[in-house]
Amino acid sequence: MRVIVFGADGYLGWPTSLHLSARGHDVIAADNLIRRRWDVLCGTESLVPIASMKRRVERWKALTGREIKWEKLDLTSLADTTALITQYQLEAVVHFAEQRSAPYSMISAQHAVETQVNNVVGTLNLLFALRESAPDCHLVKLGTMGEYGTPNIDIEEGFIDIEHNGRKDRLPFPKQPGSFYHLSKVHDSHNIMFTCRVWGIRATDLNQGVVYGTGIPETDMHGQLRTRFDYDDIWGTVLNRFCSQAAIGYPLTVYGEGGQTRGFLDIRDTVRCVELAMLNAPERGEFRVFNQFTEQFSVRELAERIKAARAHHGLETSIEHLPNPRTELEAHYYNAKHQHLLDLGLVPHKLEDSLIDRVIGLVERYKKRIRPELFVPRVDWRRGGTGDFGKPSARRRRVAVAPGIR
Amino acid sequence: MRVIVFGADGYLGWPTSLHLSARGHDVIAADNLIRRRWDVLCGTESLVPIASMKRRVERWKALTGREIKWEKLDLTSLADTTALITQYQLEAVVHFAEQRSAPYSMISAQHAVETQVNNVVGTLNLLFALRESAPDCHLVKLGTMGEYGTPNIDIEEGFIDIEHNGRKDRLPFPKQPGSFYHLSKVHDSHNIMFTCRVWGIRATDLNQGVVYGTGIPETDMHGQLRTRFDYDDIWGTVLNRFCSQAAIGYPLTVYGEGGQTRGFLDIRDTVRCVELAMLNAPERGEFRVFNQFTEQFSVRELAERIKAARAHHGLETSIEHLPNPRTELEAHYYNAKHQHLLDLGLVPHKLEDSLIDRVIGLVERYKKRIRPELFVPRVDWRRGGTGDFGKPSARRRRVAVAPGIR
Numbered sequence: 034m035r036v037i038v039f040g041a042d043g044y045l046g047w048p049t050s051l052h053l054s055a056r057g058h059d060v061i062a063a064d065n066l067i068r069r070r071w072d073v074l075c076g077t078e079s080l081v082p083i084a085s086m087k088r089r090v091e092r093w094k095a096l097t098g099r100e101i102k103w104e105k106l107d108l109t110s111l112a113d114t115t116a117l118i119t120q121y122q123l124e125a126v127v128h129f130a131e132q133r134s135a136p137y138s139m140i141s142a143q144h145a146v147e148t149q150v151n152n153v154v155g156t157l158n159l160l161f162a163l164r165e166s167a168p169d170c171h172l173v174k175l176g177t178m179g180e181y182g183t184p185n186i187d188i189e190e191g192f193i194d195i196e197h198n199g200r201k202d203r204l205p206f207p208k209q210p211g212s213f214y215h216l217s218k219v220h221d222s223h224n225i226m227f228t229c230r231v232w233g234i235r236a237t238d239l240n241q242g243v244v245y246g247t248g249i250p251e252t253d254m255h256g257q258l259r260t261r262f263d264y265d266d267i268w269g270t271v272l273n274r275f276c277s278q279a280a281i282g283y284p285l286t287v288y289g290e291g292g293q294t295r296g297f298l299d300i301r302d303t304v305r306c307v308e309l310a311m312l313n314a315p316e317r318g319e320f321r322v323f324n325q326f327t328e329q330f331s332v333r334e335l336a337e338r339i340k341a342a343r344a345h346h347g348l349e350t351s352i353e354h355l356p357n358p359r360t361e362l363e364a365h366y367y368n369a370k371h372q373h374l375l376d377l378g379l380v381p382h383k384l385e386d387s388l389i390d391r392v393i394g395l396v397e398r399y400k401k402r403i404r405p406e407l408f409v410p411r412v413d414w415r416r417g418g419t420g421d422f423g424k425p426s427a428r429r430r431r432v433a434v435a436p437g438i439r
Numbered sequence: 440m441r442v443i444v445f446g447a448d449g450y451l452g453w454p455t456s457l458h459l460s461a462r463g464h465d466v467i468a469a470d471n472l473i474r475r476r477w478d479v480l481c482g483t484e485s486l487v488p489i490a491s492m493k494r495r496v497e498r499w500k501a502l503t504g505r506e507i508k509w510e511k512l513d514l515t516s517l518a519d520t521t522a523l524i525t526q527y528q529l530e531a532v533v534h535f536a537e538q539r540s541a542p543y544s545m546i547s548a549q550h551a552v553e554t555q556v557n558n559v560v561g562t563l564n565l566l567f568a569l570r571e572s573a574p575d576c577h578l579v580k581l582g583t584m585g586e587y588g589t590p591n592i593d594i595e596e597g598f599i600d601i602e603h604n605g606r607k608d609r610l611p612f613p614k615q616p617g618s619f620y621h622l623s624k625v626h627d628s629h630n631i632m633f634t635c636r637v638w639g640i641r642a643t644d645l646n647q648g649v650v651y652g653t654g655i656p657e658t659d660m661h662g663q664l665r666t667r668f669d670y671d672d673i674w675g676t677v678l679n680r681f682c683s684q685a686a687i688g689y690p691l692t693v694y695g696e697g698g699q700t701r702g703f704l705d706i707r708d709t710v711r712c713v714e715l716a717m718l719n720a721p722e723r724g725e726f727r728v729f730n731q732f733t734e735q736f737s738v739r740e741l742a743e744r745i746k747a748a749r750a751h752h753g754l755e756t757s758i759e760h761l762p763n764p765r766t767e768l769e770a771h772y773y774n775a776k777h778q779h780l781l782d783l784g785l786v787p788h789k790l791e792d793s794l795i796d797r798v799i800g801l802v803e804r805y806k807k808r809i810r811p812e813l814f815v816p817r818v819d820w821r822r823g824g825t826g827d828f829g830k831p832s833a834r835r836r837r838v839a840v841a842p843g844i845r
């Protein structure tokens with residue numbers, strides 16, 4: 034299939050581009066590269082040095098003979114987006130191209146507005162471009178399990194059958210997102226659902242859980258094919274951060290009680306889920322929601338799993354509870370369905386000690402690059418960010434580039 | 440109480456400002472005046488000539504001795520919004536300041552983006568300004584009944600008790616909005632609900648039905664106090680448009696079958712509902728939703744009501760069914776609750792022949808200003824707008840100003 038991956042420079046967008054290319058799909062990788070600028074603004078940096086998109090696609094071609102076309106593009110430009118969609122005969126577009134950090138969205142009013150405008154406008158432009166130029170093309174959109182929040186009932190996949198006062202309907206599952214970022218994904222979901230109904234767009238909304246892991250077999254083929262790995266307070270997801278802390282003997286920092294339960298998945302399953310969704314397109318006008326995760330854990334359970342994996346090697350790991358910077362329940366019911374992708378053939382990589390060892394192994398290789406001050410949460414959900422986010426002094430901080438990588 | 444009315448230049452914002460001022464509240468009227476620019480861009484015009492905000496508040500002072508402070512302000516400026524909120528010791532803010540036309544939002548990608556960015560960013564800025572400078576202030580926000588769509592179950596006021604697989608929760612009522620405008624209000628609702636939870640904002644979301652009527656007693660006091668009256672395809676609401684058509688002997692144009700059922704209310708009840716919400720503030724952290732309408736009708740029923748009212752005067756009115764430019768069910772279940780405002784003391788003005796006569800009477804006074812071509816819908820939900828919306832030629836069209844009014 035011919036597919037554009039939007040957000041192809043990101044932690045998941047790049048492995049997805051490689052995975053799809055390796056399986057014979059004709060991949061166009063698009064990104065505005067803003068994620069690298071956000072790193073500079075936040076004083077953060079991928080632990081694993083990453084090559085430029087140009088180097089990456091050249092290296093991929095040299096190693097495999099397969100071509101990934103690289104296109105620098107900002108989805109917030111309607112003209113550029115429409116031109117790109119019009120240029121190719123597309124069967125699918127995969128849309129990762131959003132600001133995807135909850136803490137980033139909570140730093141300040143400007144960051145909240147930037148997140149919602151970037152995400153909502155990019156998705157609106159893509160929907161209009163599809164209507165104009167590729168009405169049969171399947172939109173595979175990355176949502177988040179965080180759209181649902183933590184209701185006291187089972188979480189269904191996008192829709193719920195409600196019986197009320199003797200009448201019935203199948204309605205969108207109520208959303209209780211927990212940050213301006215998560216809210217932006219809820220806005221997107223409503224916008225996409227509407228365009229499926231009025232324009233006949235075909236779309237799959239992948240409500241993804243928290244992803245962990247360092248890469249996929251294709252990113253391991255060469256240093257220039259690696260994807261980014263974030264361990265900091267803004268961009269790092271919890272399991273990757275815990276592994277980084279363990280690698281340097283730092284305590285695992287749990288926010289609050291740690292009873293917060295979420296869905297998780299291995300990055301190798303992310304790329305497979307996207308492919309499965311893409312290979313099994315919905316009908317014209319259908320808005321389909323898959324909950325994309327494989328297991329659920331509480332944050333405390335995750336910390337214990339890592340502690341136990343380290344103990345198998347005779348290493349001791351401490352767990353520290355920090356005041357929770359977020360506003361969220363720390364003990365709650367959580368049971369989220371995730372059957373649709375299994376029905377399409379997903380065989381999950383469950384969390385195992387060997388994976389934890391592998392992540393920690395990679396971190397150890399780059400442990401000199403770890404800055405432990407970045408483990409400390411700088412953004413409070415009640416007060417916003419502290420420190421110098423977005424100030425000129427922060428902008429001037431330059432990311433150290435590993436020699437020979439870019 | 441001291442209150443800012445945002446969107447005070449609009450059809451409802453201006454009467455609300457007068458109503459609150461007349462009842463002894465200390466009113467600051469804020470607006471960016473963009474509604475008048477949108478008229479120029481759309482080639483539309485208020486049937487009733489309206490004075491400038493400066494003239495309006497001067498006239499109000501001259502007639503009543505009461506002062507309404509006029510502030511030109513754009514909510515999409517965070518700095519200006521924060522400065523204004525900081526300047527006054529506020530007990531409430533009433534927020535009408537949004538692009539409020541569904542057809543306008545469906546003209547093109549640019550109009551969809553403009554609508555969602557304007558509405559979402561304005562509301563986000565207001566929420567951040569309240570958090571910073573007036574955390575006790577009550578936000579009274581205008582939503583729309585159109586957020587709910589037309590589910591096959593009773594529509595509750597914002598929240599619904601759901602029992603599912605043996606467990607229960609009270610969750611946000613699922614939303615199925617029918618245009619990019621209605622979607623923007625859903626986005627706002629989610630954003631506001633979140634800030635109530637994490638920052639303790641106190642908010643009332645007034646999910647309003649379709650408003651009809653020419654004004655309130657205070658707007659009738661002087662020609663310079665009148666509020667706008669829209670009869671066109673972009674800004675006109677259905678009952679006002681039907682009355683305008685009847686006044687010049689034009690057929691009442693029903694979109695499709697006319698079985699579309701919605702909640703309606705008299706403009707005199709709008710101002711009273713806002714006051715009742717304001718006088719009865721929720722607790723800090725509470726997000727409260729009132730469905731603000733008094734009766735429900737199908738579009739066909741409304742047309743029949745007007746036809747019957749005209750027949751009482753021996754006048755014949757024809758009803759014409761146009762192809763529906765919108766994507767909506769034309770026959771559906773509809774039963775929406777609207778108890779909360781009645782419990783607070785609302786005594787509804789139900790739709791009567793005398794009101795219809797009054798609206799038609801006003802239209803007849805200005806019938807020479809009616810341009811019947813503006814009755815014809817120019818925006819199709821599937822294809823967008825036809826014609827020259829937003830083109831320089833349309834921009835050059837100037838609104839005729841009645842002498843002595845501005």
